Amino acid sequence: MQKTQIKICGLSTETTIDAAIDAGADYFGLVHFGKSPRHVTLERAAELRAYAGDRIKAVLLLVNADPKLTGQAIDRIRPDIIQFHGSETPDWLTIVGDNSGLEIWRALGVRDKPTLAKSARYVGAADRLLFDAPAQKKEPSLPGGTGTSFDWSLLADHDHQLPWGLAGGLDPDNVIDALEATGAPLTDVSSGVESAPGVKDVDRIARFCQAVREYDASRLS
Numbered sequence: 361m362q363k364t365q366i367k368i369c370g371l372s373t374e375t376t377i378d379a380a381i382d383a384g385a386d387y388f389g390l391v392h393f394g395k396s397p398r399h400v401t402l403e404r405a406a407e408l409r410a411y412a413g414d415r416i417k418a419v420l421l422l423v424n425a426d427p428k429l430t431g432q433a434i435d436r437i438r439p440d441i442i443q444f445h446g447s448e449t450p451d452w453l454t455i456v457g458d459n460s461g462l463e464i465w466r467a468l469g470v471r472d473k474p475t476l477a478k479s480a481r482y483v484g485a486a487d488r489l490l491f492d493a494p495a496q497k498k499e500p501s502l503p504g505g506t507g508t509s510f511d512w513s514l515l516a517d518h519d520h521q522l523p524w525g526l527a528g529g530l531d532p533d534n535v536i537d538a539l540e541a542t543g544a545p546l547t548d549v550s551s552g553v554e555s556a557p558g559v560k561d562v563d564r565i566a567r568f569c570q571a572v573r574e575y576d577a578s579r580l581s
Contacts (some may be wrong), residue, residue, distance in 0.1 A: 361576075361579060361580065362545070363573075363576050364539060364544070364545060364546065364547060364572050364575065364576055365386045365387070365525070365545060365546040365547070366383075366384065366385040366386050366387070366546070366547055366549075366568070366569055366572055367385065367386065367387035367388070367389060367419060367525070367546065367547070367548040367549070368380040368385045368387070368388050368389065368549060368550075368553065368560070368565055368568075369388070369389030369391065369398070369419070369421065369527075369548055369549065369550040370389055370391050370396070370398030370421075370550040370551075370554075370558065370560070371388045371389065371390065371398075371408065371560060372398060372400050372404070372408070372558065372560070373408075373560070374408070374411050375562065376560040376562060376565065377408060377411060377412050377416070379560070379562035379565045379566065380416060380565055380569075381412070381415050381416050382566070383565050383566045383568075383569035383570070384569050384573065385416060385565070385569055386416065386417060386546075387416065387417045387418070387419050387440075387441070388412065388416055388417075388418060388419065389419045389420075389421050389443065389548075389550070390405040390408060390409065390418060390419065390420050390421065390437065390439070391421045392405055392420065392421065392422055392425070392433055393421065393422065393423040393445075395423075396423075396558075397557040397558030398550065398557075398558045402432060402433055402436045402437065403436070405420070405433075405436070405437045406436045406437050406438075409437050409438060409439065417440040417441060418437070418438075418439045418440050418441070419439060419440070419441040419442075419443050419465065420433060420434070420437050420439035420441070420442050420443065421443045421444075421445055422442065422443070422444055422445070422446075423444075423445045423446040424446035424447060424448065425446075430442075430456060434460050434462070439462065440462065440463065441462060441463040441464070441465055441487075442456060442460065442462050442463070442464055442465070443465040443466070443467060443490070444464070444465070444466050444467065445467040445492075448466070450481050450482050450484070450485035450486075451485070453466060453482065453485040453486055454484070454485045457485070457487075463487045463488070464485070464486050464487050464488075465486060465487065465488045465489070465490055465525075466482050466485075466486040466488075466489055466490070467489075467490040467491075467492050467527065468489055468490070468491060468492065469492055469493060469494030469510075470491045470492065470493070470494065470510045470511075470514060470515075470528075471494050471510070472514065473514060475494075476491075476514060476515070476518050479491075479521075479522075480521055482522065483521050483522055486522060487522070487523065488522060488523040488524060488525060488546070489520075489522050489523075489524045489525070490524070490525045490526075490527045490546075490548055491510075491515060491524060491525070491526055491527065491528070492510070492527040492528040492548075493508040493509055493510045493527075493528035493529055494510070508528060508529045509528045509529025509530070509534070509538075510528055510529075512526075512538055512541040512542050513541065515541075515542045515544075516541065516542065523545065523546075524544070524545065524546070525544060525545065525546030525547065525548050526538060526539075526542055526544035526546065526547055526548065527547075527548035527549075527550075529551075529552065530547055530548070530549045530552050530568075531549065531552030531553070531564075531568065532552070532553070532564055532567035532568045532570075532571050533571075535547055535549070535552075535568060535571050535572055535575070536571050536572075536574065536575045539572070539575045540575070547572055549568055552564070552568065553565045553567075553568050
């Protein structure tokens with residue numbers, strides 16, 4: 361049985377990168393999107409990427425970035441994975457993947473079953489889908505990181521055609537319930553391990569990772 365993978369998204373300090381690594385996370389996310397409270401400049405993201413080194417995989421999150429910015433971000437940061445979280449098309453993902461040679465993830469807001477059915481169009485374009493809560497009316501400019509979850513039961517009998525992960529409103533207190541409901545192979549948390557918007561809490565990071573490992577252990581017992 362494979363362990364459940366963990367991504368801690370929206371990190372902006374060396375201390376929180378160390379916390380994610382120490383807690384056993386598999387990935388950390390760098391958000392380059394000016395409207396997000398977790399935004400880091402390309403220069404800062406490159407510093408954090410270099411600091412992490414090969415101790416953990418780096419995911420660069422972009423939202424509707426134009427081709428020039430996308431290329432600049434890849435060249436400066438040298439991530440392991442690019443995560444698209446806007447209205448990017450399968451064709452664009454294919455172009456970026458073919459030209460960069462990097463793993464491509466695509467986040468999708470889940471409203472209902474038809475949303476899930478449409479995710480099939482990313483087969484051959486994305487290496488992994490992240491099912492997230494849809495953008496909220498109170499924060500329409502933010503496609504994710506709002507601390508809102510969606511109806512996990514929608515995923516219960518979904519025929520996944522791509523590797524996938526679960527995002528949206530996860531925290532140390534509900535992640536076990538989320539995993540039991542969905543069987544997600546990967547969990548992606550951001551606001552759920554924060555003390556304030558954009559401010560990661562090292563204790564919450566540790567608690568989140570511990571909860572995921574407790575879930576894994578329960579499947580072996």
